Every structure is written in C-alpha cells, then in structure tokens.
Amino acid sequence: MAATGAIAQPALLAYCRAGFEPELAAELAERAGAAGFAGYPRTDRGSGFVRYVCEDADALSQALPLRDIIFARQKLVAFAELPTLGATVGAKPDRVGAIVDAMAHALGTPALRFGEVHVEHADSDEGRPLAGLARALGNALRPALREAGWLTHIDSPARPRLHVLLETGDRAHLAIADPVDSSPFPMGIPRLRANPQAPSRSALKLEEALLTLLDRDEREAWFKENMHAADLGAAPGGWSWVLMRQGVRVISIDNGPLAQHLLDSGRVEHLRADGFVWHPKRTLDWMVCDMVEQPRRVAERMATWLREGWCRRTIFNLKLPMKKRWDETAQCLALFEQQVGKPVEWRAKQLYHDREEITVFAHARA
Structure with missing residues (x-):
C-alpha cells in the first residue's frame, strides 16, 4: 500500500x-x-x-x-x-x-x-x-x-x-x-483563441471579461442587436470589434487610426477625440475603456460616466503600479464607488489576458 x-x-x-x-x-x-x-x-x-x-x-x-x-x-x-x-x-x-x-x-x-x-x-x-x-x-x-x-x-x-x-x-x-x-x-483559465479578424490581441481581454464578469443571463439581456456603445481609447479597435460582433453599434473614440474593416462594417463610427474629454449627448447602453493612464484618473472618469448617466454599464481596465498593487486596487475601487455618487454594483477581476492590470464591470443600480 x-x-x-x-x-x-x-x-x-x-x-x-x-x-x-x-x-x-x-x-x-x-x-x-x-x-x-x-x-x-x-x-x-x-x-x-x-x-x-x-x-x-x-x-x-x-x-x-x-x-x-x-x-x-x-x-x-x-x-x-x-x-x-x-x-x-x-x-x-x-x-x-x-x-x-x-x-x-x-x-x-x-x-x-x-x-x-x-x-x-x-x-x-x-x-x-x-x-x-x-x-x-x-x-x-x-x-x-x-x-x-x-x-x-x-x-x-x-x-x-x-x-x-x-x-x-x-x-x-x-x-x-x-x-x-x-x-x-x-x-x-478560459481558453480563448485569437481571431485573425481581431485588430489586436486586446480583444481577448474583453471577450474574457464578458465570459468571466457576466453570467449567461446577463450577457443575453445586456447585449442585443443595435444597442449603442462607446469605446474610449479604441485604436486599433480590438474592443470595438468584440462589441460589433455582439450586434452593438459602436462609437470608437481615439486620435489614432482604426482597422479599416471595422469602418467598412457600418457598425463602427470613428471619432478622433480625447477619451477623457468626449462624452455622448444621450445615454448609451455600454461604455468600455482600455486606456493607458493612471488608475485613479481612469476610476474617476469612469465614475463620471455613470454619475452623469452617459452609459448604463461599463467595462474598463485599471493599470496597476509595480508596488502595493492591492492597496492601489482597493483605493481606486473605493474612489470609483464614492465618485459615482449613487448605488452602484461592480465586479473586478485580474483576467488571464490581463497583465499589470485588473478589469472592472460596473452598472448603476435602479
């Protein structure tokens, strides 16, 4: 034995x-x-x-x-x-x-x-x-x-x-x-395959976020044909491509160029603007953001979108420093919740396709 x-x-x-x-x-x-x-x-x-x-x-x-x-x-x-x-x-x-x-x-x-x-x-x-x-x-x-x-x-x-x-x-x-x-x-680890049509490998981050941070019922209810979204810091368009494949119409905000086949789809509109300044004139179903910026600045801007009612739901990344990453994470999320100024539900995860960052889903409660 x-x-x-x-x-x-x-x-x-x-x-x-x-x-x-x-x-x-x-x-x-x-x-x-x-x-x-x-x-x-x-x-x-x-x-x-x-x-x-x-x-x-x-x-x-x-x-x-x-x-x-x-x-x-x-x-x-x-x-x-x-x-x-x-x-x-x-x-x-x-x-x-x-x-x-x-x-x-x-x-x-x-x-x-x-x-x-x-x-x-x-x-x-x-x-x-x-x-x-x-x-x-x-x-x-x-x-x-x-x-x-x-x-x-x-x-x-x-x-x-x-x-x-x-x-x-x-x-x-x-x-x-x-x-x-x-x-x-x-x-x-969800095993996702890179699609050759994706403008960048960052598409895998949003695909994993949708699979990990949302359940099946939420994905079905919150992604319907011809919903509207904004993608801040979109170039070259990986996250816009994922949203487009969900049937969503996307306004891609970035001063850099987008992959041409996104524009040819008729579902993606490219606006050359600063993602930290631009905001929509009406409430969008989604806003996503993968901009490389100080995490507290991103957290504050994402909170503004929910507080002002510019979007119903958001998925965004927070790039973390090399040290005290848990402390920074906790402080950024507390700041985000405080700045929203109304009841908000959020979920956060360091995904397999993330590196020095975490991905956050949030929406204001009714």
Missing part, C-alpha cells in the same frame, strides 16, 4: 497570475478578517497560488465567493497536502495510490462522490513543465477513483469537483470545488 505522508491542514486554495501572490494573499487576509475569520496566507512568489490556512475553510469559502476575489482565478477548499507523492515502488512513485490513500485518510469513506476530477499544475515557470505529468496522472487517477467509489462513472458537473494541484512532481495539494462557486475551466 502507498504511504500517503499527507498533511491535513484545511485551507482556502486560490490560483492567481504568477507574481501576484502577495496581492492575492493581502486581499484574502483583508477579506477574511473583515468576515471574522482568523487565519494566515502561505505562498511563495512566482508559485501561481496561495493557501489561506483557516480552521473552518468551508465557512470561509462560503463567505468569500470567487466572483468577489479580484486576484483569484480559481477558489477551492484544500483538505490535504502531499509533500511526497507516494511511496516508491521499484523505480516509480505510486502517485495514484498516494492520492487515493490521502483522500480516505482525510475524508473517510467515499460517501462524497465527485462528479469530475481536474489534475492541474500552477500557471508558473515551475508549474508549466508539469503539464504532461498532470495529463498522465489524470488518466491513471480517474479509473482508480471510480473503482474506490470516489468518482461517478459518468462526469457529473453538478457534483463537487476534485482538484489535484501539482506544485512539483513530488508535491501536490488536494482540494474540493463547489461547482456553483468556482471556475469550470482547468486552472481557472
């Missing part, structure tokens, strides 16, 4: 962009404290994930929905840590046996059946070379879990999902995902 060597230490396990572990750790600590939970973060810079150790990780997970955690791509409840993946049998470590044993040790009898299992690696320099091992381990682990009674014989996405995060080839974390409060995508 494989020796588990597992460490049972309940924790919230959250994935993030490599290099943003301090921001995610600070965010989790602040939010957990505000919710009344004692605990502490454990992470290494560049690892691509943070463990927030808490005695009641299940309750903490319920108090901190994934949608509300800005720097997290994925949120799980970890129940075991395997510092050595299985006892050596001949020349090979028995990783499958170690995982099955650790689950029995931590969870007891397999009364909780999982609907799916994701064997993943961190999105980091150390984690990416583990992609092949993760695939092979997943293929070997699924039949073993089904035989042991842990996994349904047919994938059942409505059931809790088992995650195995490979930190290294010899170290793993076991965790549970709530299917209604976690990302369904492996590693929390």
Whole structure:
C-alpha cells in the first residue's frame, strides 16, 4: 500500500497570475478578517497560488465567493497536502495510490462522490513543465477513483469537483470545488483563441471579461442587436470589434487610426477625440475603456460616466503600479464607488489576458 505522508491542514486554495501572490494573499487576509475569520496566507512568489490556512475553510469559502476575489482565478477548499507523492515502488512513485490513500485518510469513506476530477499544475515557470505529468496522472487517477467509489462513472458537473494541484512532481495539494462557486475551466483559465479578424490581441481581454464578469443571463439581456456603445481609447479597435460582433453599434473614440474593416462594417463610427474629454449627448447602453493612464484618473472618469448617466454599464481596465498593487486596487475601487455618487454594483477581476492590470464591470443600480 502507498504511504500517503499527507498533511491535513484545511485551507482556502486560490490560483492567481504568477507574481501576484502577495496581492492575492493581502486581499484574502483583508477579506477574511473583515468576515471574522482568523487565519494566515502561505505562498511563495512566482508559485501561481496561495493557501489561506483557516480552521473552518468551508465557512470561509462560503463567505468569500470567487466572483468577489479580484486576484483569484480559481477558489477551492484544500483538505490535504502531499509533500511526497507516494511511496516508491521499484523505480516509480505510486502517485495514484498516494492520492487515493490521502483522500480516505482525510475524508473517510467515499460517501462524497465527485462528479469530475481536474489534475492541474500552477500557471508558473515551475508549474508549466508539469503539464504532461498532470495529463498522465489524470488518466491513471480517474479509473482508480471510480473503482474506490470516489468518482461517478459518468462526469457529473453538478457534483463537487476534485482538484489535484501539482506544485512539483513530488508535491501536490488536494482540494474540493463547489461547482456553483468556482471556475469550470482547468486552472481557472478560459481558453480563448485569437481571431485573425481581431485588430489586436486586446480583444481577448474583453471577450474574457464578458465570459468571466457576466453570467449567461446577463450577457443575453445586456447585449442585443443595435444597442449603442462607446469605446474610449479604441485604436486599433480590438474592443470595438468584440462589441460589433455582439450586434452593438459602436462609437470608437481615439486620435489614432482604426482597422479599416471595422469602418467598412457600418457598425463602427470613428471619432478622433480625447477619451477623457468626449462624452455622448444621450445615454448609451455600454461604455468600455482600455486606456493607458493612471488608475485613479481612469476610476474617476469612469465614475463620471455613470454619475452623469452617459452609459448604463461599463467595462474598463485599471493599470496597476509595480508596488502595493492591492492597496492601489482597493483605493481606486473605493474612489470609483464614492465618485459615482449613487448605488452602484461592480465586479473586478485580474483576467488571464490581463497583465499589470485588473478589469472592472460596473452598472448603476435602479
């Protein structure tokens, strides 16, 4: 039998962009404290994930929905840590046996059946070379879990999902995902393909924002044929192109040139103007903005659009400084909410296609 060597230490396990572990750790600590939970973060810079150790990780997970955690791509409840993946049998470590044993040790009898299992690696320099091992381990682990009674014989996405995060080839974390409060995508990353018709790769940021920050019902209700939008700082037109494909008519504001096929579509009007000065004469359904500018200046201008009723909804990016990025994020969003001057709902996330920035969706409440 494989020796588990597992460490049972309940924790919230959250994935993030490599290099943003301090921001995610600070965010989790602040939010957990505000919710009344004692605990502490454990992470290494560049690892691509943070463990927030808490005695009641299940309750903490319920108090901190994934949608509300800005720097997290994925949120799980970890129940075991395997510092050595299985006892050596001949020349090979028995990783499958170690995982099955650790689950029995931590969870007891397999009364909780999982609907799916994701064997993943961190999105980091150390984690990416583990992609092949993760695939092979997943293929070997699924039949073993089904035989042991842990996994349904047919994938059942409505059931809790088992995650195995490979930190290294010899170290793993076991965790549970709530299917209604976690990302369904492996590693929390929606795999989007760049379209050759898109004027720039920035189109992927808005596509991911629509998929991540809005649910299906909201996308259907808020994007209808011949709605109207403005795209501030539009050139060369990546975000205007995404809106156009949603059936929206777009006023693209930028002193720079737009891709000609956008203008030829008949759905995009190009105005050469300053995005920080121009505003529409009537209320638009949407305003989007990906201008490179100080984040507080952007936050204030976006607030003005909602306060003055120039748009019903907005999606915008805030470019973050190199240091104290969580502090700057919190201050910018507090400033934005204050400057709107009326009830506003906002959601923010550092997306996979973002870099030193976060993306925000907001709309004024009725």
